[in-house]
Amino acid sequence: MSAKLNSKYVSSFVTDEEILSYQEKITKAHNDLHSKTGAGNDFLGWIDLPVDYDKDEFQRIKKAADKIKSDSEVLVVIGIGGSYLGARAVIEFIGGQNYNDLREGTPAIYFAGNSISPSYLSDILSICKKKDFSINVISKSGTTTEPAIAFRVFRELLEEKYGKEEAAKRTYVTTDRARGTLKALSDKEGYETFVVPDDVGGRYSVLTAVGLLPIAAAGIDIDALMAGAAKARAELMDTDINKNDCYKYVAIRNALYNKGKSTEMYVSYEPSFTLMNEWLKQLYGESEGKDGKGLFPASAIFSTDLHSLGQYIQEGERILFETVVTFAEPKDEIYIKEDAENADSLNFLAGKPMTFVNEKAFQGTILAHNDGGVPNIVIENEKMDEDSLPISNASLSA
Amino acid sequence: MSAKLNSKYVSSFVTDEEILSYQEKITKAHNDLHSKTGAGNDFLGWIDLPVDYDKDEFQRIKKAADKIKSDSEVLVVIGIGGSYLGARAVIEFIGGQNYNDLREGTPAIYFAGNSISPSYLSDILSICKKKDFSINVISKSGTTTEPAIAFRVFRELLEEKYGKEEAAKRTYVTTDRARGTLKALSDKEGYETFVVPDDVGGRYSVLTAVGLLPIAAAGIDIDALMAGAAKARAELMDTDINKNDCYKYVAIRNALYNKGKSTEMYVSYEPSFTLMNEWLKQLYGESEGKDGKGLFPASAIFSTDLHSLGQYIQEGERILFETVVTFAEPKDEIYIKEDAENADSLNFLAGKPMTFVNEKAFQGTILAHNDGGVPNIVIENEKMDEDSLPISNASLSA
Numbered sequence: 001m002s003a004k005l006n007s008k009y010v011s012s013f014v015t016d017e018e019i020l021s022y023q024e025k026i027t028k029a030h031n032d033l034h035s036k037t038g039a040g041n042d043f044l045g046w047i048d049l050p051v052d053y054d055k056d057e058f059q060r061i062k063k064a065a066d067k068i069k070s071d072s073e074v075l076v077v078i079g080i081g082g083s084y085l086g087a088r089a090v091i092e093f094i095g096g097q098n099y100n101d102l103r104e105g106t107p108a109i110y111f112a113g114n115s116i117s118p119s120y121l122s123d124i125l126s127i128c129k130k131k132d133f134s135i136n137v138i139s140k141s142g143t144t145t146e147p148a149i150a151f152r153v154f155r156e157l158l159e160e161k162y163g164k165e166e167a168a169k170r171t172y173v174t175t176d177r178a179r180g181t182l183k184a185l186s187d188k189e190g191y192e193t194f195v196v197p198d199d200v201g202g203r204y205s206v207l208t209a210v211g212l213l214p215i216a217a218a219g220i221d222i223d224a225l226m227a228g229a230a231k232a233r234a235e236l237m238d239t240d241i242n243k244n245d246c247y248k249y250v251a252i253r254n255a256l257y258n259k260g261k262s263t264e265m266y267v268s269y270e271p272s273f274t275l276m277n278e279w280l281k282q283l284y285g286e287s288e289g290k291d292g293k294g295l296f297p298a299s300a301i302f303s304t305d306l307h308s309l310g311q312y313i314q315e316g317e318r319i320l321f322e323t324v325v326t327f328a329e330p331k332d333e334i335y336i337k338e339d340a341e342n343a344d345s346l347n348f349l350a351g352k353p354m355t356f357v358n359e360k361a362f363q364g365t366i367l368a369h370n371d372g373g374v375p376n377i378v379i380e381n382e383k384m385d386e387d388s389l390p391i392s393n394a395s396l397s398a
Numbered sequence: 399m400s401a402k403l404n405s406k407y408v409s410s411f412v413t414d415e416e417i418l419s420y421q422e423k424i425t426k427a428h429n430d431l432h433s434k435t436g437a438g439n440d441f442l443g444w445i446d447l448p449v450d451y452d453k454d455e456f457q458r459i460k461k462a463a464d465k466i467k468s469d470s471e472v473l474v475v476i477g478i479g480g481s482y483l484g485a486r487a488v489i490e491f492i493g494g495q496n497y498n499d500l501r502e503g504t505p506a507i508y509f510a511g512n513s514i515s516p517s518y519l520s521d522i523l524s525i526c527k528k529k530d531f532s533i534n535v536i537s538k539s540g541t542t543t544e545p546a547i548a549f550r551v552f553r554e555l556l557e558e559k560y561g562k563e564e565a566a567k568r569t570y571v572t573t574d575r576a577r578g579t580l581k582a583l584s585d586k587e588g589y590e591t592f593v594v595p596d597d598v599g600g601r602y603s604v605l606t607a608v609g610l611l612p613i614a615a616a617g618i619d620i621d622a623l624m625a626g627a628a629k630a631r632a633e634l635m636d637t638d639i640n641k642n643d644c645y646k647y648v649a650i651r652n653a654l655y656n657k658g659k660s661t662e663m664y665v666s667y668e669p670s671f672t673l674m675n676e677w678l679k680q681l682y683g684e685s686e687g688k689d690g691k692g693l694f695p696a697s698a699i700f701s702t703d704l705h706s707l708g709q710y711i712q713e714g715e716r717i718l719f720e721t722v723v724t725f726a727e728p729k730d731e732i733y734i735k736e737d738a739e740n741a742d743s744l745n746f747l748a749g750k751p752m753t754f755v756n757e758k759a760f761q762g763t764i765l766a767h768n769d770g771g772v773p774n775i776v777i778e779n780e781k782m783d784e785d786s787l788p789i790s791n792a793s794l795s796a
Contacts, residue, residue: 081705096521098508100499110496114702116759118752119782120669122730123494145759146701148742149734149752156735185741203706262660262717263694271518282706289710296661296715297707298696303544304512307479308601308680309695312687317694319660332520336547337554343583344546354516354547361514361543384517 002235002382005245007252009366009376010321014255022251023241030239030247045199049207050229057194058222061209064172064192065216069106072170073131076124077214078113078150079138082202083174085282087214089275090206094220094386096272096331106219113137113150121150128157134170136217138210140196142175142182174209203282224386231387245379249323252377253295256321261375263296265313267324269358270384271301276325303361314372321375326362330355331384400633400780403643405650407764407774408719412653420649421639428637428645443597447605448627455592456620459607462570462590463614467504470568471529474522475612476511476548477536480600481572483680485612487673488604492618492784494670494729504617511535511548519548526555532568534615536608538594540573540580572607601680622784629785643777647721650775654719655693659773663711664697665722667756668782672699674723701759712770719773724760725782728753 007019032038033047068075077087088111091099100108108131110124135158137151158167174194175182186193194209196202205211207229216222238244241251253264264284266277277299288294298320300309313320336357338350349357366376405417430436431445466473475485486509489497498506506529508522533556535549556565572592573580584591592607594600603609605627614620636642639649651662662682664675675697686692696718698707711718734755736748747755764774 080702084702085706096517098521098525101506101525102521108499114705115667115669115699116701116752116756117668117670117728118732118756119494119729121752122732123496123500125732127496127499143742143744145744145755148744149747149755151742152735152737152744153732181741181743185739188739262715269513270515271513272515278706281703285707285710285714289707289712289714291713292716294710294714296696296710296717298694301513303514304478304482305679307512308483308676309683309687312683312692312694314687315689316683316687316692317660318690319694330515331517334516334520334523334551337550339550341583341586343579344541344549345579346541346543346546346550349547354514354519357543357547358514358516 002231003245004380005248006378006380007248009370009378010252010256012370013259013321013375014252018255019248019251020241022247022254026241026247026250027239040201043199043201043204045197046201046204046207047233049200049204050226050233053207053226054195057209058212058226060192061194061212061216062222064194064213068134068172068217069219071132072107072134074128074133075107075109075214075217076128076133076135076150076154077109077111077138078135078147078154079111079174079210080114080144080146081282082205083138083140083147083196083210084111084114085203085275085279086206087211089279090211090215090220090225091218092275093270093272093384095218097274099218103219107134107217109214109218112154113147116146116149121153125153125157128154129161133158134172136172136174136213137182138174138196139182140176140180140202142180142185172213174213203279203286221386228387249377249379253321253323256375257295260319261295261321262319263298263321265320265322266297266299267302267322268326269302269324269362270327271304272331272384273325274299274301277301302365303358306365313369313374318373321377322369323377323379324362324366325379325381327381327384329383330358400629401643402778403646404776404778405646407768407776408650408654410768411657411719411773412650416653417646417649418639420645420652424639424645424648425637441597441599441602443595444599444602444605445631447598447602448624448631451605451624452593455607456610456624458590459592459610459614460620462592462611466532466570466615467617469530470505470532472526472531473505473507473612473615474526474531474533474548474552475507475509475536476533476545476552477509477572477608478512478542478544479680480603481536481538481545481594481608482509482512483673483677484601484604485609487677488609488613488618488623489616490673491668491670491782493616495672497616501617505532505615507612507616510552511545514544514547519551523551523555526552527559531556532570534570534572534611535580536572536594537580538574538578538600540578540583570611572611601677601684619784626785647775647777651693651719651721654773658717659693659719660717661694661696661719663718663720664695665700665720666724667700667722667760668725669699669702670729670782671723672697675699700763704763711767711772716771719775720767721775721777722760722764723777723779725779727781728756729782 036044112124135154139147168190171191173186173191177195212222236246241247266280281297284297334354336349336352434442510522533552537545566588569589571584571589575593610620634642634644639645664678679695682695732752734747734750
């Protein structure tokens with residue numbers, strides 16, 4: 001954090017009064033959530049995860065990540081849905097989409113068991129045949145088809161390659177604390193196990209071992225991640241819409257939905273946000289798609305998708321609003337240089353950072369989309385790092 | 399080809415009569431297209447590209463690709479929108495999402511100039527600093543901001559690394575035949591140039607040098623690609639809806655749109671189809687998003703996205719239909735083995751190929767979604783290769 005909501009670009013679509021009319025509902029939802037009294041109250045452990053987690057296991061996670069870094073060029077993370085998207089979203093956001101090519105001292109990470117495509121699986125298998133690798137299989141029950149098939153395949157390769165004993169040391173299992181066939185198998189084979197807590201739903205489990213082990217193996221600072229989430233949690237405790245950007249966001253998107261906007265498009269100007277978008281789709285789609293209702297969650301990365309979806313956003317059916325997540329500081333900056341030829345006529349930008357141009361593109365686009373009848377909610381972040389990752393924000397609003 | 403349309407899973411939503419009611423409009427559109435008399439008739443070169451293309455340039459493309467393979471570990475492809483999506487879609491579909499890790503004798507391929515993110519660009523720059531690389535910059539005018547900035551950056555690195563003369567030999571430019579600043583610069587600097595034809599719109603340009611050079615550099619058989627497209631073109635010449643699956647698809651999706659389905663979701667069970675989906679979004683979104691109308695193009699990869707969007711598809715707003723692209727044969731097969739432990743209870747699948755399970759998942763899902771009120775159009779393909787790539791099909795329907 002601290003992510004800030006900018007509601008300027010919805011102001012001509014939704015009035016302050018309309019936003020505030022959700023106060024009562026929001027106060028009730030807040031109280032239900034925090035007193036754990038509403039429907040689904042068995043699965044509210046995620047609310048307190050940033051401050052209330054198993055510190056011993058947290059240390060074990062860091063130790064396991066260190067061992068993986070020391071003995072593996074590849075970590076295969078086997079999981080689907082909530083046991084897949086969060087970790088991948090964080091790793092790609094912090095490490096970039098080309099993390100596997102840029103890492104230093106950490107393993108390449110491949111995600112398997114999230115489809116039933118043999119073409120996809122055999123590609124990853126080919127890679128592992130030539131490298132030292134470990135696996136982290138993540139499944140509460142151990143019987144979900146996709147990860148179960150992938151686990152069979154990689155377990156066989158591990159045992160073939162390293163023998164049963166060493167293979168067991170390269171197998172990390174994140175599963176139920178006590179029940180389930182995967183837990184039983186792990187105890188029998190001597191796999192190190194981590195816990196999917198009973199009170200945390202799959203899609204909210206990124207701050208448990210489910211997300212933290214792969215994230216830590218990728219060299220990301222999980223202490224900073226937890227601290228950022230704890231800060232966000234503290235900042236988002238107020239029930240007052242005017243003092244809580246998370247609830248203000250909730251009110252605005254509901255107001256837009258009730259005015260006939262059927263589709264929310266998550267937008268970022270950073271390609272590394274692509275998987276965060278996918279994860280947001282899960283967080284919202286699974287939470288809201290019920291009883292024939294709910295905002296349809298879509299996503300785009302600009303400016304690239306302006307050259308594909310831009311036309312539709314500007315001139316297609318007026319069913320869209322956008323939620324744009326911005327970052328003031330890039331991970332790395334590039335300055336545009338003077339060019340003697342100036343064939344592209346861009347010398348007027350010489351000396352300027354690319355971030356300046358990206359920001360101008362954002363400003364121009366948002367005005368054009370607003371003019372075209374598309375409301376834009378903007379969530380402004382400072383840095384692209386562990387601290388500012390808008391995880392808690394997203395979770396709390398879902 | 400030959401892709402086949404299966405309309406069984408729309409039959410309870412759209413009658414044969416409704417489908418056939420589009421015959422007149424389709425016949426007119428067909429005649430306008432093929433006689434090149436309708437609006438936008440200056441940009442219909444794509445229709446005949448599979449049979450009417452510059453054979454000399456085609457040979458030059460293959461030669462350039464061979465040179466790149468022989469002297470470059472990395473090819474940076476600089477382009478946005480139509481100068482980006484098609485090539486990337488084909489390379490990832492045929493080579494897989496992990497092509498860069500699996501290639502043998504061909505360069506790793508990175509796509510730049512499709513955003514203004516300095517974080518993204520500097521990652522690719524870091525990779526190129528350590529490897530022998532070439533660049534292919536694709537821009538009709540040479541002044542589009544995103545590729546122009548990226549070209550400045552990589553041109554500088556090339557000249558720094560190899561000197562001006564050798565850098566020029568590693569710079570391949572795809573641009574206007576005669577006009578434009580990029581063409582002028584190329585002639586001055588001695589870059590080899592390829593042509594973006596005047597009569598082919600950006601998003602349809604994959605079968606010109608725009609797509610063919612990067613695709614050939616990735617080791618994909620562009621002769622087979624052109625032959626497959628020519629076959630598809632010949633098969634899709636009939637105006638009769640009942641004899642032309644492409645037109646039948648057009649009729650069905652229009653009928654669904656006119657019945658209140660606002661969103662078409664492209665679905666595949668192959669992760670390597672992800673970028674094909676993105677390209678389809680461009681093909682349709684740019685063609686249809688006009689005058690406050692048009693189907694909103696969305697996409698999903700199953701089974702992974704069943705664990706995120708599945709709930710919404712099944713139970714959310716009834717605004718969706720799906721267009722599922724299937725492949726009967728995988729690129730590689732994996733057989734599920736007997737496991738002594740059978741902890742996952744999957745031994746009943748022992749001896750079966752994963753394709754069998756993927757197919758069952760598809761069948762179960764389509765029935766469930768149909769029951770939930772979601773029509774499904776199915777486009778059935780045989781193989782995941784150059785020949786069956788449904789490029790022409792997609793283009794012709796857009």
